[in-house]
Amino acid sequence: KYTCHYFDKKWDFETEDEVSQMEKRLASVGVLSLRCTEAEVAELQADEAKVTQVIHDAILARMEEWLDLLVERVDTRKVIAVTMPGNDDSPDIDGLIKSYQDRGVVYPLDRVIEIMGHELISLPHVTPTPWDTPREMTEEQLEKEIDKLMQKVKNPRQAIFNFHVPPYGTSLDMAPELTKDLRVKADLGQFYFSHVGSKAVRAAIEKYQPLLGLHGHIHESDGLERLGETITINPGSEYEKGILRAYIIEIIEGRVDNYLRISG
Template identity: 55%
Template sequence: DTKKTQVMAMPGNDDEFFLDDVIKKYEDQGVIWCLDKVVEIGGFETISMEYVNPTPWDTPRELSEKDLKKKIDSLVKKLRDPEKSIFNFHCPPYNTHLDLAPKLDKTLRPVVTAGTVEMIHVGSRAIREAEEQYQPMIGLHGHIHESYAADKLNKTVVVNPGSEYGEGILRGYIIEFSEEGLGNYWKVEG
């Protein structure tokens, strides 16, 4: 029953734009379309963004770092107190435990050295800069399936549940808030 639990839904970078209307069809059943507005969760403001920095696959929802920064800044302007907010951005911040993905060669195959897949940071610099500048309580991220991780950017906790949907594994985080802000957070999978 979505009337007892807040359910926010948004597309990711691979999702075609017609899916926006599919998600919005469920708003009358309590699903919250969370893009381009502030959504309050337990007294804290949340802003959400589905776009990512450019990928080798040219997916539908990609923006340059410059345009990502503009979009983030326009969203942050809607917040009363960015330090007491939640950033729900599909793309993780650059150079964290959240954005490690296989290095690819020119044919888009993973580069393997000494039997090990080489990993590189592929997250967004604009998102990292925004989280360092505005210091939200937490950054909720996805996009990089290989990076099931949590990290910190100054005071901001950032998490990415990763994904192993091909193997039938669902991953996530349980996040606890108090009146003061972020409490505990736990990795979960099943």
């Protein structure tokens, strides 16, 4: 007999097939599951460091599955498959991505990637969060990092900013406000939102006016917004529903000719 606990829900299963189906359901919405005995559960409850290591190993294993799927489904001889870590990712993720470079996966940090004549620069860091994630910087640090990257760019107006954190004060950076105990602020069912993007990123976009800004980080704040001549995009995320969201962007003769939001 098996028992599955997920937040405040509980399921009981009798067969291996039922357990496998539940594992697939959880994986489809981005949840990492672990099979263990009652004794192993007690051992984990008594050792926080071991829990952290188990989660870390599971994340690396899942990322490896995704990279295997990428090189299996995408012809990297014809497609530039840029794969960048985000603010929640530990440094080990970088090494894993780099290990796939001989199979055509492109690791973009600390360098300029040329895509059809456009220079792409990437930044995984975000402004400080309540969760103290692995890749956070102050606005001053972000400004210096962007300036350092821009020294490598020859044509800023035709550049692509692949910056995980969106520009501050836009439709791309609205996140729910939190209480001190990290609960979502609400009043009579109404949630409160505020801007949590980067002022340094916005200032850089306004200064350099790149062709395109590709952003993420704030899952609830999908959208597209112009900052001067620059189109900035955040596809948002619904991974908890098993939905992948993205944009197809068409660039012709140095301008964004068309774009299409997709999900599946």
